[in-house]
Amino acid sequence: MSLENIQQQVAGCDTREGVVVLDFETSGMSPVQGDRAIEIGAVRIVGGQIADRFQSLMNPGCRISSFIESFTGISNAMVQAAPPATQVMAAFHDFIGDAPLVAHNASFDRRFLDAELQRIDRCRRQEFACSLLVARRVYPDSPNHKLATLVSYKGLPTDGCFHRALADAEMTAHLWLRMAADLQDAYGFSQVPFALMSALARQKKNRVAAFLRERALEMRGM
Incomplete structure (x- = not known):
């Protein structure tokens, strides 16, 4: 199935304000232990297409x-030259608005998003869905459900760059549309509205088909 066909087929799959797919690169695994976000990348899906970044x-x-420098390619010099995290997160909070959120392994990104927003006295109110949990239910035969594996498994668009925030967010968005x-x-x-995908992620695997x-x-009876 071509990317154009996917876009045409799922033009009605998101809410009016769109769905924002995001990815953080971070200094470690846990904001509770003092780790911080060092890069944010996000795309907005509207009408089955990436409409904004x-x-x-x-x-x-x-x-x-x-x-972390080796894993992400983000150096200390790059971080030191970047805008303050408070400034970036304020702009990102404005970008996402009230749109539902998606990330791959969302529990990780949700923790960092909430922690960074708390630092600027803002908070997230919208639902946050996990594309990894959805993929486990839609593609049970995939070798595993890492983003890189799913991109290869479904032949999704990629520039071959992983572990940079915008590239990972774009690949996750293509995965969301394909699912x-x-x-x-x-x-x-x-x-396929966001609410359906989010509910699917919470289903026991033996209940998915039913x-x-x-x-x-x-939905046919509506």
Whole structure:
């Protein structure tokens, strides 16, 4: 299935304000342990297409380890030259507005988003869905459900760059659109709204097919 066909097929899959798919690069694994965000990348999906982008390095005022420099390609010099994290997060909060949020392994990104917003006395109110949990239910036969594996498994667009925030957000957005299109093909949905994908992520794996059949029947009767 071509990217153009996916875009046409899932044009009605998002809410009016769109869905924002995001990815953080960070100095470590846990904001509770003092780790900070060092880059944010995000794309807004509207009408089945990427309609807008947001990307910025950010300076949290601390050094990053040589491991993180090697893993992400983000150096201490790059972070030190970046805008303050407070400034970037204020702009990002304005960018996302009230749109539903998506990330791959969302529990990680959600923790950092909430922690960084708390530092500027702002908070997130909207729902945050996990594309990894959805993928486990839509593609149970994938070798694993890492983003790079799923991109290869489904032949999704990629520039070959992983572990930079905007590139990962764009690949996650393409994965989200492909999953919506595949659900439409398999179950006859006329559209796949964010709420359906989010609910699917919470289903037990042995209930997935029944859940989707039930939702498809409900939506046809609306």
